[in-house]
Amino acid sequence: MKDNASLVGGKVLLRQINDRVLIVQMLVMVFLCINLLLISMFFKNESFYTTTRYILFAVNLLSDSFQLVVSDILLILVFFNLTFQVWLCVIICFVVIVYTTVTPVTLTAMTLERYVAVCMPLRHGEICSTRNTINCILIIHALGSVPSIFILSTFFGSASLKFYTKYQLCSVDIFILFRWQDNLRSAVYQIFFLIMCSIIVFCYVKIMKVAKAASGEDKRSSRKGLRTVALHGFQLLLCLIRLWCPFIETAIFAINVKLFIDVRYINYIIFNLAPKCLSPLVYGLWDETFSHALKKNAFCGFFRRNI
Numbered sequence: 001m002k003d004n005a006s007l008v009g010g011k012v013l014l015r016q017i018n019d020r021v022l023i024v025q026m027l028v029m030v031f032l033c034i035n036l037l038l039i040s041m042f043f044k045n046e047s048f049y050t051t052t053r054y055i056l057f058a059v060n061l062l063s064d065s066f067q068l069v070v071s072d073i074l075l076i077l078v079f080f081n082l083t084f085q086v087w088l089c090v091i092i093c094f095v096v097i098v099y100t101t102v103t104p105v106t107l108t109a110m111t112l113e114r115y116v117a118v119c120m121p122l123r124h125g126e127i128c129s130t131r132n133t134i135n136c137i138l139i140i141h142a143l144g145s146v147p148s149i150f151i152l153s154t155f156f157g158s159a160s161l162k163f164y165t166k167y168q169l170c171s172v173d174i175f176i177l178f179r180w181q182d183n184l185r186s187a188v189y190q191i192f193f194l195i196m197c198s199i200i201v202f203c204y205v206k207i208m209k210v211a212k213a214a215s216g217e218d219k220r221s222s223r224k225g226l227r228t229v230a231l232h233g234f235q236l237l238l239c240l241i242r243l244w245c246p247f248i249e250t251a252i253f254a255i256n257v258k259l260f261i262d263v264r265y266i267n268y269i270i271f272n273l274a275p276k277c278l279s280p281l282v283y284g285l286w287d288e289t290f291s292h293a294l295k296k297n298a299f300c301g302f303f304r305r306n307i
Contacts, residue, residue, distance in 0.1 A: 020265050021079055027269065028072045031277035035065045038280055041294055052113050052128035052136075054290070057283065059137055060106045064276040067099040071272070078169050086163055089170035090155075094148050097172065101192065102144035104239045108196045109136055111232045115203040118210050118225040150188045154181045186247070193240050200236060204229045231283060235275065242271040 039061050041048070048054040070092065117124045155175040168174055176182045207229060211222035245267040253260040285291045 021076070024072070024075065024269070024273070027273050028068060031273060032065060032068060034277050034281055035061050035068075038294075039065070041290065045293055048290070048293075050130060052130075052133045053110065053117075053287075055130075055133050056106055056110045056113065056136070057280070057290075059140070060103060060110070061280050063099045063102045063106065064280065067096060067103070068273070068276050070096055070099075074170055078171065081169065083167040083169055086159075086166050086168055086174065089168065089174065090152065090164070092170060093172050093175065094152060097148035097151060098141070098144045101147050102140055104193065104196055104236050105140045105143050107232045107235050107239075108199050109140055111200050111203050111229050114225045114228050114232075115206060118207045118222050147185070147188050147192065151175055151181075151185050154184060186243075189243050193236070193243065196236060197233075197240075200229060200233045204233065228283075228286065231286060235283075238271060238275040242267075242275075245271055 039058060042054060042058045042061070043049060049058070074092070074096070113128055116127050120127070151172075152175065155177065158177045158181070176185070204226065207222060207226050211226055245264075249260060249264050249267065252263050285294070
């Protein structure tokens with residue numbers, strides 16, 4: 001009787017997991033469609049891909065979309081228990097870790113651009129030129145590679161050569177062989193986020209001072225910059241909460257496995273999937289120029305279909 005009950009319970013749990021995977025796939029498709037719409041808008045207007053703010057916004061969109069696709073593929077592979085050799089997983093996870101960090105670093109760069117625009121308007125054109133923006137993108141990716149280099153360096157120093165030829169489920173967790181590696185990873189990420197949070201707070205305070213001293217059109221522009229920096233701060237907070245999720249999940253796993261599955265599923269949707277769509281969409285609608293272009297193209301498409 002007990003075996004039958006456990007069998008039924010296992011089937012119910014498996015069905016719930018199947019339903020959840022389907023829900024995730026639908027959300028991923030919706031979020032990717034929204035991100036691709038925003039990316040297409042960027043390339044349709046010349047003023048967008050010659051302006052630093054919109055170039056960084058496009059980098060953020062591309063980074064989020066790429067990470068969304070790769071992480072979803074890994075999720076499907078894990079769900080179907082498809083394993084492959086660790087050396088291939090190392091390459092895939094290196095890219096995932098890099099673009100996980102690229103997003104918050106890009107948000108910080110966008111905040112600095114707003115700081116220069118509001119607090120140093122006369123030097124904005126010189127500092128935020130197209131050439132400097134390209135250099136900034138290279139720096140963003142270089143900084144985004146730092147945590148992955150730390151994580152993989154400790155893994156390379158700890159793993160044996162035979163380990164690379166083993167077939168395992170691909171996950172970032174396989175690189176954590178010892179507890180100290182997990183602590184080091186946590187320390188590196190927390191230092192990164194502390195620096196980025198400090199930069200955003202600094203920019204917010206400086207822009208707030210300019211907004212109080214300004215008048216007329218300058219005051220309106222300063223307040224708009226202040227709201228944009230606050231939005232970037234909220235986006236960075238979501239990234240920081242996502243960093244803390246593994247620690248919460250590890251503690252729950254020791255208590256209840258079913259609760260761990262539920263919490264991990266909720267965390268994945270709220271702090272991994274949703275910010276990759278909602279934050280860029282809010283920013284796109286928040287910006288008057290981008291929002292106007294988005295609405296204009298949407299209505300034109302609607303009228304063309306009717307004709």
